[in-house]
Amino acid sequence: MSESNQAVSAFIERMGLAAQSDGMPRIAGRMLGYFIIHGGPASLAALADSLQVSRASVSTNARILRNLGVLEATAVPGDRQDYYQLAERHYLRLLEGYVERMGTMSTSLAQAERELPADWDDAQARLADMHHFIDNARDNIRELIERLAQRADEKPPQGRS
Amino acid sequence: MSESNQAVSAFIERMGLAAQSDGMPRIAGRMLGYFIIHGGPASLAALADSLQVSRASVSTNARILRNLGVLEATAVPGDRQDYYQLAERHYLRLLEGYVERMGTMSTSLAQAERELPADWDDAQARLADMHHFIDNARDNIRELIERLAQRADEKPPQGRS
DNA sequence: CGATTCGTTCAATCAATACTGAATGAACCG
DNA sequence: CGGTTCATTCAGTATTGATTGAACGAATCG
CATH class of the missing domain: 1.10.10.10 (Winged helix-like DNA-binding domain superfamily/Winged helix DNA-binding domain)
Structure with a gap:
């Protein structure tokens, strides 16, 4: 005990x-x-x-x-x-938090790309590179969340005390 | 300017x-x-x-x-x-950080499952449920990282100043 | 109603930690 | 070798943000 x-x-x-x-x-x-x-x-x-x-x-x-x-x-x-x-499947919310933070990151990058001179070639390239990556990762994780949420639907969590 | x-x-x-x-x-x-x-x-x-x-x-x-x-x-x-x-593909490291934190989360859950009485049925169920989810998500994100790292290899990042 | 039991908010306190200046030590240069 | 230029470490300060006690308002009960 x-x-x-x-x-x-x-x-x-x-x-x-x-x-x-x-x-x-x-x-x-x-x-x-x-x-x-x-x-x-x-x-x-x-x-x-x-x-x-x-x-x-x-x-x-x-x-x-x-x-x-x-x-x-x-x-x-x-x-x-x-x-x-x-909450049902509370852990999904944690991942969603990550996704959200990546979202603000993404918009920051987009804004920088817009506001910086287009002939800052290198900077623009790095921004675009990272931006592309983040959006990609975000989509993937979002998709992952949906997949996992769905799987949990098939075998819903059991047992109340 | x-x-x-x-x-x-x-x-x-x-x-x-x-x-x-x-x-x-x-x-x-x-x-x-x-x-x-x-x-x-x-x-x-x-x-x-x-x-x-x-x-x-x-x-x-x-x-x-x-x-x-x-x-x-x-x-x-x-x-x-x-x-x-x-660093090359520095942004991958950020995701790796997430994966790592999920790892420590996972071991915490495992430890709790081990140390708590096996007949705490509900608690064990909730722990296992969450544990299973986290491991799953972790594997998926890890896989995602590898996929993205690989894709970047095909078209390596350009341009030094 | 008056009294009681809650939940929330707010100002104040406390703890954690980022940041700094000064001191230390290592690597180079003449 | 002295002198200089760095990077790092450390003790102290400052800032941020979490936590609390007290005050307030809403709801319930007798």
Whole structure:
């Protein structure tokens, strides 16, 4: 029992670090870890209690995850607290985040190509090269997402607690 | 001329922001932007001067980019300064970074599966589900990288300044 | 209604980390 | 060899952004 609890918090903490290196607040990552382990709907109060952070933090980070589409709000009949649970195929959203960042990258490149003198031959070549690559990669990953989402549809995720 | 300079520094700054949202120091991003625009080998002194930052910053960020494989050291005959230039297909390295992070994610999940009680049915299911997805995505992106790297081999990038 | 229980927001605090200047050491030059 | 020019490292500063406690407003219940 103490064994498992140890493993659980280690995992949750690791998720926090991983989130951080992805440019996300650490608490958001830990919350995600919590849900992966404990599943099911959980109230903000329960999260704050379990992760030992303030309710304010839980509230703001819940919103972040909700906006990302990783968490979704749910309701428990007869209880007026807000409950959250993992969104179906929440991990797809992480990839979508990558795709989005590549999108802004792409538009930056396009803008540079437009605004720089056309006879900056070398610069234009490098911009176009990179731009082409990014768009290509983006399309591929997007396609990958759709393929994976579809495959998950065939064998939908199981089991609520 | 003032027009282009304006566009150049805007682009460089944008690259800085993009780098930051990827969890990288802003100056590293700006350096990358510099090289995309100006190409060719550049000395640390030139970078520091052009980007208006200290030599110390340029030095440490150059090492970061070098370790990432985005920049590579080069030499100019008759000049003993250190020169840097963009690595061939530097953008591939960015994707590789994603792949790597997915790798650590994957091992975290594996470890949790191992250390948690096997009869935590729901938790194990969620872990396995996510784990499976991540590995899948990782393989796909890795494959994508190879495909794109290969395609670039056929029509290798042109033009030095 | 009055009291209570929530969730959210906001100002303030705290922690992390990027950046800098000065010091150090290595490589070259006369 | 002294002198010079670099790059790097390190301790300190500054900035950014995450986290918190307190205040507020909305909803529920007796």
